[in-house]
Amino acid sequence: MPTKSTEQNKNISAQVDTMDNCAHLANLVVTTTGCKDIVTGDHFLKFKEDAIVCNIGHFDCEIDTAWLEANCAEKDTVKPQVDRFTLSNGRHIILLASGRLVNLGCGTGHPSFVMSASFANQTLAQMELWQERESGKYKRGEVYIMPKKLDEKVA
Structure with missing residues (x-):
């Protein structure tokens, strides 16, 4: 199973x-x-x-x-x-x-706009992790939801 x-x-x-x-x-x-x-x-x-x-x-x-x-x-x-x-x-x-x-x-894949939004989110998330690397805000090995303020920047 x-x-x-x-x-x-x-x-x-x-x-x-x-x-x-x-x-x-x-x-x-x-x-x-x-x-x-x-x-x-x-x-x-x-x-x-x-x-x-x-x-x-x-x-x-x-x-x-x-x-x-x-x-x-x-x-x-x-x-x-x-x-x-x-x-x-x-x-x-x-x-x-x-x-x-x-x-x-079989489809058109992901439209370029969707891809650019996804990559922008990934980039902002990486920047956030880097900027907070010593603050203790994010722990290694944990999974976090992207902060809403960053998601809204892309939107």
Whole structure:
């Protein structure tokens, strides 16, 4: 049982389990872990017909796309960044963005304004940490919410 996932999602009405236990139930799989081989060949073979698989976690290591490419009977490009694979068991898998980050591959990614606001917030937060480094206001290893006054500067 993935205890950290369960803890993080306790207020969300969703099933949290391992891929081995729930692959046969999947209509949509979105990997978000940043870990390697979250979706493997065994999982692909268990997915429902036309299950959609995508990644938002970390590069393209979460989904074993090499297995999918090597073991499919046929691959059809439905449209750019949307591929439909026919597996040996006759089922089809729809892979978005070739297993890479789906928000960048299938959408327009983050608009430049959103990116600039995010980076401005990060910069102001780093400046705050530096300026308060000896005051004891912030402790090493702790997580803090950005001071509202800094967030408002960016807004």
